[in-house]
Amino acid sequence: MSTEKRYSLMTKHELEQEIANVKEKARKAEQLGYVNEFAVLERKAIMASCYLLNPKDYKPGTVYAISNDPGSYFKIDYLNGVFAWGYRLKGEKKLEALPIAMLDNRSEGGKQQ
Numbered sequence: 001m002s003t004e005k006r007y008s009l010m011t012k013h014e015l016e017q018e019i020a021n022v023k024e025k026a027r028k029a030e031q032l033g034y035v036n037e038f039a040v041l042e043r044k045a046i047m048a049s050c051y052l053l054n055p056k057d058y059k060p061g062t063v064y065a066i067s068n069d070p071g072s073y074f075k076i077d078y079l080n081g082v083f084a085w086g087y088r089l090k091g092e093k094k095l096e097a098l099p100i101a102m103l104d105n106r107s108e109g110g111k112q113q
Contacts, residue, residue, distance in 0.1 A: 007051045019048045049101035050082035057105055058084055064103035074098055 007015065026041035058064070058079060066072040066088075073089040083097040 007048050010048075010051065012052060015048055015051055019045050019052075022048065046099050046101045047082075050099045053082070053100050053105075055079050055082055055100055058100050058103060060086075063089065064105065066098070067102050067104050074103060076103075 005014070007018070010018065022041050022045045026038050026045065029037040029041060058076060060076050060078050063073050063075045064084075066074050074084065075086045075089060076084045077086040077095070079085070079100075080097070082100050084100050084103060085095060085097045087093050087095060
């Protein structure tokens with residue numbers, strides 16, 4: 001029985017390989033019309049991508065665009081590991097967590113508020 005290694009214990013190279021493998025599986029699932037499998041694999045790739053980022057680059061009180069969701073923004077209240085906890089702007093103001101890989105951290109992405 002194969003045991004999977006935790007993303008937090010993988011090297012940068014291992015994470016990059018894992019992301020490539022998962023994205024390839026997701027592409028095949030999408031082509032075959034396996035919508036649920038595609039969604040799970042996409043989320044898995046996002047989670048692996050989080051461990052290539054530095055959570056210290058994401059600041060509480062800052063608003064970030066949400067990747068792959070044009071016009072949606074997220075304001076971070078606090079971070080816990082690779083998850084940013086906060087609120088979507090123009091949303092229900094319900095506390096939620098997003099993986100930091102879903103937040104656009106480019107210079108024009110984050111705005112202090």
